[in-house]
Amino acid sequence: MSERAARTLLTLYRYAGAAAYPLMGPYVAWRASKGKEDKGRTRERYGFAGHERPEGPLIWVHAASVGETIAVVPLVQTILGYGVNIVLTTGTVTSARVVRERLGDSVIHQYVPLDLKPAVSRFLDHWSPDLAIIAESEIWPMTILELGARNVPQVLVNGRMSDRSFASWKKRTSLAEALFENLAHVVAQSEIDGERFRALGARPVTVSGNLKVDTLPPPVDEKTLQAVRRQIGKRPTWAAVSTHEGEEKIAAEIHAALRKRHPGLLTIVVPRHPPRADELAEQIRSMGLRLVRRSSGEPVAADTDILLGDTIGEMGLYLRLTEIAFVGRSLTGAGGQNPLEPAMLDTAILSGKNVQNFRDSYKNLLERGGVKLVRDRNMLAGAVNYLLLNEEARRNMIAAASATVNDMRGALAATMKALEPFIHPLVVQAGLRRASKG
Structure with a gap:
């Protein structure tokens, strides 16, 4: 032209x-x-x-x-x-x-x-x-x-x-x-x-x-955080955050596969677009899993399988409830989502390989060992299982992610x-x- x-x-x-x-x-x-x-x-x-x-x-x-x-x-x-x-x-x-x-x-x-x-x-x-x-x-x-x-x-x-x-x-x-x-x-x-x-x-x-590195971590209401932590107790947890269509089902399937190995396992699913929550709740419940929607105000019970994070502005809460976070739009979607907030909030980060939109951030995290990329559902399930079982590996990834963020400021x-x-x-x-x- x-x-x-x-x-x-x-x-x-x-x-x-x-x-x-x-x-x-x-x-x-x-x-x-x-x-x-x-x-x-x-x-x-x-x-x-x-x-x-x-x-x-x-x-x-x-x-x-x-x-x-x-x-x-x-x-x-x-x-x-x-x-x-x-x-x-x-x-x-x-x-x-x-x-x-x-x-x-x-x-x-x-x-x-x-x-x-x-x-x-x-x-x-x-x-x-x-x-x-x-x-x-x-x-x-x-x-x-x-x-x-x-x-x-x-x-x-x-x-x-x-x-x-x-x-x-x-x-x-x-x-x-x-x-x-x-x-x-x-x-x-x-x-x-x-x-x-x-x-x-x-x-x-x-x-x-990236200016996002110089921001503060997502805020949280401390009273709410303590209340939800009491509800969860010492149960093992992992989270799938900023998920896109198909990734919520994958997270639920992984939960169903791992809960026998990890008694009391709680999976936290936070869709990128909360208006999809009605559809997701129905889909997850149809899999025979017990689900609590954060927006309902219903407490997390001892037999709750999935906490569905269908509220806006509470990412700081969800990430503080776990030490393992899968970042979505990277398995079924394309481009990825920002991994910096999980890195700031002491989580071992997992992601699919489709992270082109955040290439620089992922490159830095990979070089330091703060993130692990997975190619499919089975590999993600294996990575979640490994990190739940191995505290030292989990702590090393958390430390690497935190150091990466500090170096990027x-x-x-x-x-x-x-x-x-x-x-x-x-x-x-x-x-x-x-x-x-x-």
Whole structure:
């Protein structure tokens, strides 16, 4: 595709988005009916503001979902310490809850506008950001073009590009270049990610490491943790977390195979998408297993086989209940899920081999012995059995994972260094404004 064709395509995208805008109502309403949108705040998806714009410099930070939101929390807190206002957008109900729990009223939270010109323009007209910071892999053409047209610096932080995304963009390099030339800086997670962004025309690109390593471990309510621990007692446990379709059944089958070898065994299953819980509960019970859903408030009994973690925001609880964690979307799914939270919370980590989206983290964990990759259900069952039987091996993996995380820290400082030329002028403006009022 030529450069001229790419720019023509982006222009057509702009007009197509404007034409589609009036038709988006039923789609957003359908999402709200499924709990995927906040029913009381759907107007924000069309760019309507839910708050007044504060006076002075303002930075727009966008994090799509829970993982990205957790990753940028320390970054946001650091910037807030300089006295600059932040409007933080997210795309999901669960990520909005994370913002409320971890940042409270220190930021203005809005749902990200649809990537359609009327919505994006309305959002930018109201908030008029001085800088846009985008987390990980959120490449929205209309938003990037509108920010570029307004000469708002855009910085991609914790930048990640999966194998699949890179292959797709490589087929449209002119289109990628027409978009990425609007980015003032890309701060990539790894050297591989950095090289991919450079290959697609992004300049300049620096590498920081993964911001998720510099976050705190997932929080937990101590009273709840102690109560559930009392219910479990000294029973052996293992967990399958962030699971995708098919992996929950595998976990239940492994439980059924191992419970005779490990009397009292409790398996904790935490699906990546809690709305699947009804279906999963029925499936697991049909296998003759006794199941307790965390959302029901029912205690874990002595004969409970499976604790189904169907709540949001309690990963810190589930991981603290065990020392063995299988991380999903890696056996039946593709790409894997983030292994860093289990590493922070003293677990021996198991995973399938499909972990391309977190290649760098898994590479570091493998080199230190903090994770074991398995190819199928039988190999996973064998690994769980081995770790349940061998405390020394389990402890060694836990220590290796913890050491790996400690060695990987430093991404926040590197990211702030890259952001300094963009943030410093805003800090000065904010300071002068406060001084003039004082």
